Amino acid sequence: MTTSTPRTSTTHRSRLARRLDRETGMGYQTALDTVREQADALLRQFQLERLDAAGCDLMLRALLQQSLELWGPGVGAHMWPEMYHPLFMGLPGPMSDAALEAVTRAGRTADAQATPSGTFDPSWLAAAGVEALDYDGEPDYDEDDEEEEIAPAALEPLDEPDRWKRHVLAQGRRDAFAMPPQQCLSPTLREELQHQDPASARARLEQLVLDQPATVEAYVLRAVLAFPGGVTPAVDGRAPSAAELADARRWYECAVTVGEQALSFFNGTLLWHEENNRPFLQALYGLALVHCLGRSWNTSEQILFTLLHLDPHDEQQAGTLLAQVRRQVGLPAPREESAS
Numbered sequence: 098m099t100t101s102t103p104r105t106s107t108t109h110r111s112r113l114a115r116r117l118d119r120e121t122g123m124g125y126q127t128a129l130d131t132v133r134e135q136a137d138a139l140l141r142q143f144q145l146e147r148l149d150a151a152g153c154d155l156m157l158r159a160l161l162q163q164s165l166e167l168w169g170p171g172v173g174a175h176m177w178p179e180m181y182h183p184l185f186m187g188l189p190g191p192m193s194d195a196a197l198e199a200v201t202r203a204g205r206t207a208d209a210q211a212t213p214s215g216t217f218d219p220s221w222l223a224a225a226g227v228e229a230l231d232y233d234g235e236p237d238y239d240e241d242d243e244e245e246e247i248a249p250a251a252l253e254p255l256d257e258p259d260r261w262k263r264h265v266l267a268q269g270r271r272d273a274f275a276m277p278p279q280q281c282l283s284p285t286l287r288e289e290l291q292h293q294d295p296a297s298a299r300a301r302l303e304q305l306v307l308d309q310p311a312t313v314e315a316y317v318l319r320a321v322l323a324f325p326g327g328v329t330p331a332v333d334g335r336a337p338s339a340a341e342l343a344d345a346r347r348w349y350e351c352a353v354t355v356g357e358q359a360l361s362f363f364n365g366t367l368l369w370h371e372e373n374n375r376p377f378l379q380a381l382y383g384l385a386l387v388h389c390l391g392r393s394w395n396t397s398e399q400i401l402f403t404l405l406h407l408d409p410h411d412e413q414q415a416g417t418l419l420a421q422v423r424r425q426v427g428l429p430a431p432r433e434e435s436a437s
Contacts, residue, residue, distance in 0.1 A: 109148040110136060116157050119393045120189045135160060150427030157395060161189050175399050177264040178406045180364035184384075185354045188396055196350040202310035203355045209277035211359045217273045217366040219409060222266045230263035261402070261416060265409040272365040276373045280313040280356060295322055306351070313356040314376035320348035320383055329383070330390065332421045337390055346387045352380035369412035378404065382413045389418065394426045 113136060114129035121128070139159050145152045158165055164176045185192055185200070223229070282290075286305070290298050302319040305312060321327050323345035330337050337345075356377035367374040381404040388397035401419045405411060 109153070113148070113153055113156060113160070116153070116392075116395075117160055119391065120157070120161065120395050122190045131160060154395075154426055154428060161395065163395075174260070175402045177261070178403060180362070181357070181360050181403070181407065183354075183357050183360070184381075184400060184403060185357060188399065190393070190396065192350050192354060193347045195347045196354040199306065199310060199316070199351040200354045200358065202307070203358065209279065209359060210361060211274040211276050211363065211365070211367070213272055213365075214275040214371055215273040217271050217368060217409065219266050219269065222262050222409075227259070227262045227266055229266040230260070232267060259416075261405045261419070262409075265405070273368050273371070274363070274365045274374075275371045276313075276356065276367065276377055277311075277359050278373050279309070279311045280359070280376050281373055282312060282314045282318075290318065295327055298322060298327075311355060313352045313380060316348050316352035316355065317376050317379050317383060320345045320352065320380075320387075323348065329386065332386070332389060332418070332425070342387055342391050346384065346391070349380055349384040349387055352376065353384055356380055366409065367407045368410060369408055370410075374408075378408050378413065381407070382415055382418070385415070385418060385422075389422050389425065392425070394422050397422050 110129065110132045113132045114125055117123070117128040117131065118125045123131075136156060139156050140148070140152075143152070143155055143159075145155075148156065155165075166174050166176055185196070290301060293301060299319060299322050302315050302322070305315045306319070309315070321329055323341050324330055324337060325341075367378060369375060369378060381400055385397045385400040385404065388394070388400065398419065401415050401422065404413075404415045405419070408415075
């Protein structure tokens with residue numbers, strides 16, 4: 098009796114290549130060549146006989162050389178941040194030239210750092226019945242050990258939408274910070290923009306970021322105006338055009354890259370109740386949503402993990418968007434899997 102060697106099919110390779118291209122922008126042919134060179138070896142490494150949604154997701158993460166937490170049924174997720182890692186440097190695809198230019202302009206004025214504003218205490222999660230994640234009890238997978246074999250079927254299913262809360266509780270009390278006030282618009286400017294039509298507001302905001310390049314809120318408002326009526330689309334609503342998504346992504350990237358200049362070696366929280374924090378938190382959520390709508394779900398998930406790390410109270414419902422992202426990938430929640 099012979100044992101067949103697991104191999105990816107042509108269909109599976111194309112699916113993986115499309116996802117790899119969407120995450121990195123490397124081009125479909127380059128992505129397909131990368132998948133052809135590495136996919137079958139990864140299939141054997143992860144003991145996969147076929148590429149279902151979970152297997153495709155796991156192999157994509159391996160191709161992107163990402164650190165993972167391994168758990169089921171979605172098999173893998175980004176590592177929970179221990180401190181803020183600039184997305185400018187950490188996302189799979191390159192940031193736009195506009196974001197690089199915005200950082201260069203803002204660098205002359207955005208030298209202020211986030212300042213302490215109190216303490217974040219996650220004990221309310223324990224009171225709500227959340228159990229802290231036991232880091233010491235988690236399986237230790239050494240990503241430097243190339244000989245180690247991982248059997249996804251043996252991983253214990255965990256409820257994906259709530260897992261981030263267990264991380265927050267395990268981290269305990271952390272310092273809370275407020276972003277520099279220059280990241281916000283003045284009340285007068287906000288009122289002025291509210292009374293302008295979309296075309297006038299776009300022109301006003303584009304001039305404003307040239308004059309005051311550290312104003313994160315201006316980039317965020319301009320990103321929203323990329324969509325008809327200045328209304329942010331829903332994941333399950335009308336699909337935005339590629340041009341709308343590209344325009345919104347460009348402005349959200351500017352907002353994130355400029356805003357995170359205030360977070361050097363940062364390991365605190367940025368809570369929503371601090372008004373100065375809202376533009377940057379909105380920028381993170383908006384960028385995650387744009388990537389989700391553009392089907393770069395891996396990148397969207399990475400941004401959402403960062404956002405939930407910074408703002409565990411989750412006033413923007415990033416946890417809900419995270420669950421939607423995982424469903425878009427095709428990864429069921431444990432209750433859905435058990436019911437099938």
